[in-house]
Amino acid sequence: MRSITLTAPGHLEIKQIDDRKQLTDNTVRVKVTACGICGSDLALYTGHRDLSSEHYFGHEFSGTVTEVGNGANGIKEGMRVASELIHGCGRCWFCRNGLQNYCKSLNYALLPGGFTEETLVTNNDEYSFLSPIPDELDDITASIMEPANCAYYVALKANIKPGDTVLVFGLGAIGLVSAMILKTMGAGKVIGADRSKLRIEQIRQTGLLDVIDTSNDNWLQQIQEMTAKEGVDVVVEATGAPQVLSDAMKTARTGGRIVVASVYSGFISKFEPLPIMRKELTIVGAKGPAPLVKTDGTSAVVDKVMKMKEDLQKIIKVYDYKDALQAFADARSGAAIKAVIKF
Structure with a gap:
């Protein structure tokens, strides 16, 4: 079977491998149609993760x-599925304390993963990382289920009230899909903020939301003018740049809420924490994916993805598996908001 293999940081190879992993009672085998490139995949590709x-x-x-x-868990042969955390064991400390997203590592869920033509996926009574998808949802769009799960979790952590103004820093897939979901949840105004002119132009062409260019000197003034100088009710920080957390604190109103959805790899120089107290800010983290299910046990994220299907398709750029190197390059440069590789 074909596999896009990362042999060393910066080095991808397309291999024909014969080492078919052994199915167990706790796994199912999935023939992969499409797989999106996540920021964590880029971190492996660039050597920032081991x-x-x-x-x-x-x-x-x-x-x-x-x-x-x-x-x-109802997964049967012939089902069309997408990756998404559906439930944890329910017994570990994390599950018992409302943190099912920490139940197990993905290292125990996938072998060898979605950049191979087929993969084993853990699916048992204690852990499930698959959702059935409806016939109306195509495989390419369905590949965004897992990041949409993460974005939905971010949106829930925002705890918005109807009419709240939201500012999202960082318009990669997580930030942008979070913004899209927050709009469906009743946010009055959702503003995007990014410093990549390429990405800003792409998003403006989609018409999904208003965007501020934070590379401009007057970006903060623009946001203040859009919010009657009071600041925004909710800020989502999804850039991965630690310094932007300081910017988030500047833009939040007194009593505002900041949701941190970034995986930081550095420190903040000359960080000024005083606004946390002076403005009585609430700062929360959001580490997805998490089990987001309806009362019948099925995925709530599927419904969100179906409702946003046409908008999600505007941000997906599809690559044949033979063009994996280009897909990773475009994901890294921002030329693709969401790069998806198909087999």
Whole structure:
């Protein structure tokens, strides 16, 4: 089977591998149709994460189940599915304290991951990382289910009230999809903020939301003018740049809320924490994915993705697996808001 293999930081190879992983009672086999490139995949690609400690590569995928182990959780052979955390064990400390997103590492869920033509996925009574998808949802759009889950979790942490003004720093997939979901949840105005002129132009062409260019000297003044100088009710920080947290604190109103959805790899120079107290800011983290299910146990994220399907398709750029190097280059440069590789 074909595999997009990361052999060393910055080095991808398309290999034909014969080492088919053994199905177990706790796994199902998925023939992968499409897999999106996540920021964590880019971190592995650039060497910012340790490749030797990862058992998988690629986790934002869709496809068809070809074999099942014990068939738990309703997953059956022939089902079309997408990756998404549905439930944890329910017994560990994290599950018992409302943190099911920490139940297990993806290292235990995927082998070898979504950048291979087929992968094993853990699916049992204690952990499930697959959602069935409806016939009306195509495989390419379905590959965004996992990041949409993360974005939905961010939106829930925002705890908005109807009419709230929201500012989203960082318009990669997580930031942009969070903004889209917050609009569906009743936000009065959602403003995007980014410093990449390429990305700003792409988003303006989609018409999804108003965007501020933070590379301009007067960017803060522009936001103040858009919010009657009071600041925004909710800020989502999704850039990955630690310094932007300081900017988030500047833009939030007194009593505002900041949701941090960034994976930081550095420190903030000359950080001024006083506004946290002076403005009585609430700052919360949001680490997805998390089990976001309806009362019948099925995914709530599927419904969100279906409602936003046409808008989501505006931000996806599709690459054949043979063009994986270009896909990673475009994801890294911002030429693709959401790069998806298809087999």
